[in-house]
Amino acid sequence: MPIDITMPALSPTMETGTLAKWLVKEGDTIKPGDVIAEIETDKATMEVEAVDEGTIVKLLVAEGTDEVPVGKVIAVLAEEGEEVSAAAAPKEETKAEPKAAEKPAEPAKAETPAETKAEPKPEPKAEEAPKAAAPAPAPAPAKSSGDRVKASPLARRLAEAKGVDLASLTGSGPNGRIVKADLDKAPAGAGAPATAGAAPSAAAAPVAAPIHGAPEGVPAETIKLSNMRKTIARRLAESKQTVPHFYLTIDVRLDPLLKLRSQLNAALSEDKKLSVNDLVIKALALALIEVPDANVQFAGDNLYKFGRADISVAVAIPGGLITPVIRDADNKRLSQIAVEMKDLAARARDGKLKPEEFSGGTASLSNLGMFGIKQFDAVINPPQAMILAVGSGEKRPYVVDDALAIATVMSATGSFDHRAIDGAVGAQLMAAFKRLVENPLAMLA
Structure with missing residues (x-):
């Protein structure tokens, strides 16, 4: 039976971490005590040791990925004697949009509360949504699927704060998933749908206090902040x-x-x-x-x-x-x-x-x-x-x-x-x- 390797909690306050570097590759055989990855926490960059023996069949999280939640499966290990292809197959299936499988059964319900928060009458709002969305063809296809847009939780939070319509972005993550980097490139309010009347006011606070860029004309290097x-x-x-x-x-x-x-x-x-x-x-x-x-x-x-x-x-x-x-x-x-x-x-x-x-x-x-x-x-x-x-x-x-x-x-x-x-x-x-x-x-x- 395949073994899940999850993001460990390396400090009492750790909730997420950055997978800084893989020290193994798919196909490698490992044993307990082998160092398999470097994880950057809010305190330091630390080595992670294997606790089980077997063969690495799938690395599910790429090097450099930020905000990986504690407990998330980051790799799959096949036990000794287990067929590698059999161990890898279930992970391919479970990796592909687990949330999408839960939500298609009730797309209308998922859509209605989000759009009718400000209105006491849900029915008319549901009917008006397509009309309002008609002039903006890009968001329309996204609304047709149960999960609407493939995006990480962090990307969704950032999009809400910046007033960005996720449906207007092209994801650079696995299977077109929108990740934090895609939001960093998007200007505030980009592609905001006409029906989202509350979005501009919700985004007003962050926009009012922007983080200023480097002075124009001054040579500068942009350095990404570490978790520490x-x-x-x-x-x-x-x-x-x-x-x-x-x-x-x-x-x-x-x-x-x-x-x-x-x-x-x-x-x-x-x-x-x-x-x-x-x-x-x-x-x-x-x-x-x-x-x-x-x-x-x-x-x-x-x-x-x-x-x-x-x-x-x-x-x-x-x-x-x-x-x-x-x-x-x-x-x-x-x-x-x-x-x-x-x-x-x-x-x-x-x-x-x-x-x-x-x-x-x-x-x-x-x-x-x-x-x-x-x-x-x-x-x-x-x-x-x-x-x-x-x-x-x-x-x-x-x-x-x-x-x-x-x-x-x-x-x-x-x-x-x-x-x-x-x-x-x-x-x-x-x-x-x-x-x-x-x-x-x-x-x-």
């Missing part, structure tokens, strides 16, 4: 619009921490050597435990207060960033944090993190010090309530033991969700962080 980039744009815009941010900045003397790091690294093996970032992760985690009112998350009528510190650490990857999580960072040894962070960062850049490794986290850390950035304000990563932005350590005049001296100083800025954390609580957290960094032996206790 779209998610970053959506989530951070939502964060700035809905989360009341406030910011607290402190200067921290790094010399004691740098000295301790040097002493510890002299005794550690190469794979366990510490970075400044590792010690900062530990300091933030301990500060959150010391000030538990800052280790929280806003949840409408509730507030979650966490009993441990899981630190999401921002890691830059091609096309965006991802935040692998150091869990229970307050209880881990510095060498454990160093080893775990190196592993997570390396696999993040290779797109090989598991969903549970970048999901969750009670607070975040973003460090741009390695780029020479002195100080910056980071955007909170919902649903978390705080993120610490760390700049570079640099030589500055600083008061040490009541005397002015030159010290290595780092600026750190906390961004806080004022719905969950008050100013005084945020200040207590920043003070605790400063004290731990300037007295790092406390992190070894």
Whole structure:
């Protein structure tokens, strides 16, 4: 019996994904554990492994296809000993317009509600429809079939938003199916039928706020946004619009921490050597435990207060960033944090993190010090309530033991969700962080 390979859910929030690349072709024999495809989710591009053994008889979704729903059949596998042609045949039949098979039995019913929403009398409207459609011959054939027009769900939504008549378009998808790319090429309102009196008003809102093109005459390259980039744009815009941010900045003397790091690294093996970032992760985690009112998350009528510190650490990857999580960072040894962070960062850049490794986290850390950035304000990563932005350590005049001296100083800025954390609580957290960094032996206790 043929086996369906479906679009997997690779993260807790994933609803659709992009089939970025097939790593197998029809006729290939696979076994459990073989990597068969690369799927682009809202978080990263991840490899998908086979769970069954057999021969690939049909690839149903082409490379580069966007918005593939979780659970949709993307390929068909024939089990060992099964005839390949027999396994492939049912898929050919089921692939060809399953919805059309359900709808031809009641074409009139499907047509009538759509056209009579605004009118209390369905009968006269049904009679007027052909007359109104008569001057526009292109839509007429489409209305004669039960499903009217072959189009993906996404294409239908886009057509409704843009006021485009699907019957006026030529589909470039399988069997002439209209896909998102066909809508991207169509101007707003293209082919809008005369009878659709509500369509222009429905499309008015999107048209009123267009996305402007590049300035005329300026050389520009159009780059399609990845799912990750779209998610970053959506989530951070939502964060700035809905989360009341406030910011607290402190200067921290790094010399004691740098000295301790040097002493510890002299005794550690190469794979366990510490970075400044590792010690900062530990300091933030301990500060959150010391000030538990800052280790929280806003949840409408509730507030979650966490009993441990899981630190999401921002890691830059091609096309965006991802935040692998150091869990229970307050209880881990510095060498454990160093080893775990190196592993997570390396696999993040290779797109090989598991969903549970970048999901969750009670607070975040973003460090741009390695780029020479002195100080910056980071955007909170919902649903978390705080993120610490760390700049570079640099030589500055600083008061040490009541005397002015030159010290290595780092600026750190906390961004806080004022719905969950008050100013005084945020200040207590920043003070605790400063004290731990300037007295790092406390992190070894």
